[in-house]
Amino acid sequence: MTDIATRPTDAVSPPPRGRRRPRLDGGGPRAGTIVAFLTPFFLPFVLFYLVPVGYALWQSFRVVRRSGGQYGTSYTTFGGFEQYVEVFQNDEFWASIGRIGLFGIVQVPVMLFTALVMALLLDTHLLKLKGFFRTAAFMPYAVPGVIAAIMWSYLYSPQLSPVVDLLNGIGLKPDFLGPGAVLWSAANVSTWLWTGYNMLIMFSALQSIPQELYEAARIDGASNWAIAWRIKVPIIAPSIVMTTVFSIIGTLQLYSEPAVLRQISSNISSTFTPNMLAYTVAVGNNYQQAAAISVVIAVITFVLSFGFMRLTSKRAGL
Amino acid sequence: MSNTVTRIRLAVVAAAAGVLVLAGCSSSDSSDKSSGASCEPSKGKVTLQYWNTVNGMDKVVDLWNKDHPDIQVESKNISNDQYGAIGNALKAGKAPDLAQVGYDQLPTLRSQDAFVDASACKTAAGTESKFVPWTWSQAGFGGEGVYALPQDTGPMAMYVRTDIFKKYDVPIPKTWDEYTTAAEKLHKANPKLTMTFFDPNNAEWFNGLLWQNNANMYSYSDDKWHVTVESDKSKQVAEYWQKLIDDKLVRTDLANGSTQMFAAYQNDQMATQLGAAWGYTGIRDNLPGQAGKWSIVPMPTWGADGNSGDWGGSTVAFMKGGKHLYEAAEFNTWLNTDPEALALANEVGGLYPASTDGLKLPALTKGVPYYNNEKIFDVFAESSKKIDTDFSWGPTQKTVNLALQDAMAKAVAGDGKLTGALAAAQASALKSMDDLAIPATAGK
């Protein structure tokens, strides 16, 4: 931040006590003042964001070596891309990426489509009790992922769940924690948590559209349906893009929900999601490889979210 | 963190308190090992840090502190995240003088340079003959030094619902072949009844079964680790259980120690459990209505006169960075050999000792009312003698256990076989050791 330059401050005469000399040109503040405004954020930002990113990168290029004997003494040294090669050759890594990919391809569209439909309906005159519906959908956002997953795990558990009871009653034998189903049980927790939040983002965007925009269409006899899909959705496209990007980021970070479900289902392995894999590898003292996995997850997140933004902004000409 | 880790923690907590009886510290000379750190008494008052997962251990420590004003011990319970706490402390250079470490985690921590060799401390080194042989062997890495003193063990046996066997007129099995036959008979007589359960998320338990079959997983020669997680011996065990699973003679939907597991026993749906010595309170306290119906017999053997297995147990290790090795050795020896300490530790923990003399504690020679007043500890003592002394653990055991569990869970869900899980664990062992630059190769 040394390159921050401001207009030179005149130091002709000392300012009055406790006050800065009034400047008739209305110029900006001194460099020191700007630094004072920025530092409280940038200092921790550098220490707890940038430094760890750099440290993870650095670690990811190191490998463990060992000297002497059965137990030897370990040390780390530069290893080039060795850790990355290991990560890319690790079947568990690809399996976790595949799982999360499948999760994202299904869960994100389902959640965002539901959110969009709800937002559009809340924005029409078709609905009563709007405040209630909005609140009901938004409530889960107040629940942390871990607690949400605990609540749902009770609803999935064959011994305790009224849902399972109900389905048993009509002759179905659901196994929410079975090998095929458990991924979707986790997806349901995410959907439950985030639909209302995304709905509210879209709804807020809809509310900021001036009514006149649809008046003309309405006079032309356009249906609610047509107005919604032809006018409203394109206008709030930036919000939809933003929710998608944040959902992609969230999906790639998935940890708490499967970790909680793992407490009651053996069908969630210790390497179920990329983050769980990174943690498991770290627990095995292989911190350098865990760092490499973290870096790869971050890069994939970046590429996907930027890629999606670029793609949509080109298409929509935003 | 996961089910597994939580379970490991709980198993360790459960397996924790050790009880040893030894009349006085032996002064017998141990062969001097050059690798050991020097062991000189410190001057003045010393405070030792001792980390453990034993509930009530602070009371035992109080007993020591009262009589030893110059060697004060601070006990800290780390049962919440035992190895996390130890690992962090090591990284930050703040390790305690002494820490409780499970046998299977000793090589992992040693490969992180966590321990110091207390061979030079005659008090500690002289206790070799006092412990069940395999415990001393594992704590000393096959005689390389004195890195830890054994505290407790988990010799395995079979918990049996004798009334069920009687009802269906099936003899209690003595070998694994008979175990299968009995399982078939019981299941045929009552389709709701199965022999036991197989918890795929319990690698520690499965390792106990492998241990019983002398399926040694690691050896070291020619400057290399030889990994034999997947061996004929281990495959024999895996194939055996795979068949029981395929034939639906054991359940696979129950987690060990879970409410659901006890409910299944409560409802007479299972007839046996392959458990460790420290598990006797679990059955007793969770199934009070079945008093008198349970008995404890030796676990089924491979062949007529085979070995037994061990599941769990801990040592108290000398940690690197401690500045008072002499005092640490004094306390550690007292903790695991002094009759008064052992009596109190037995009272607060009540678990199974690693010392041969400890087995003679009054509490461990009496009949136990819940089990028909049978002297159940005699069974465990017998089991204890039949545990393979050569068995050893790997330097990445935790990772291998997780890989084994993940693959066993898949196998149980119909994706692959248990033998495949051994192959996965073998691959994980080789990979994780390679990642940590530990020279390893697949053994024969």
Place this chain on the structure above:
Amino acid sequence: MSRTAVMALMLVLAIYFMLPLYFLIVAATKPQGDLASTSGLTFSNFQLFDNLHTLFTFNDGIFARWILNTVVYAVLGAAVGTLISALCGYALAKFRFRGREFLFSVILGGVLVPSTALALPLFLLFSEVGLVNTYFAVFLPSIVSPFGVYLARIFANAAVPQELIESARLDGAGEFRTFFSVSFKLMSPALVTIFLFQFVGIWNNFFLPMVMLQKEELFPITLGLFTWNGQTARTPLLQESVIMGSLVSIVPVIILFIVLQRFWRTGLAAGSLK
């Protein structure tokens, strides 16, 4: 689409969103034994207060400690975070200096960095300086919110007219004084929004405390309940406390959110106007 169909669809969705909460409330009133033996949707023996008592006395009342910790991490952390975000966002919006856009794009890049990707490297760094397993290990990283700065910059631009700052300067007021006496007030609804976002961020961040903390006395509620939940297999009695604890911890937050709904909407709308 007919009104009835729309109503029906929304009702089904509302039931979906409220069902787990309803189940939680019902379950929290029951004795442990009734959890498995009675239907999860109907009340049985009312034992809410006994359960509360159990929750707050179990393990020497550690749950109260977890609440306190959560307040420290999430409320205090979000408050400090909001203040530093506001200062920074305000400076980026209102001061002209070289490198401003560069700094802002670095912050925007930070928005896209997954916070879980930071947890493991932070753990390694903190363990080298001995910060692991302390309050700071969770608190310090939590106060940093690039998204908060992003919002603060937008809000400062929208809410604080440049002329007002200029006239304050003409009056001879220092920049900090201007900020705290004039701009802060104008931005205060926006600051509530930033606070809420950051609060949720910390309240939701489970991975960081899980990686950093071993001492139960330092846990936030989420990590504590997760640990208890893992022990229910062995200690079934904990089940009721996990349920009760979940309820006790989310009810105040839900109420707070409903009361402050309008702040969410302004924040979310602003957030989407990139």
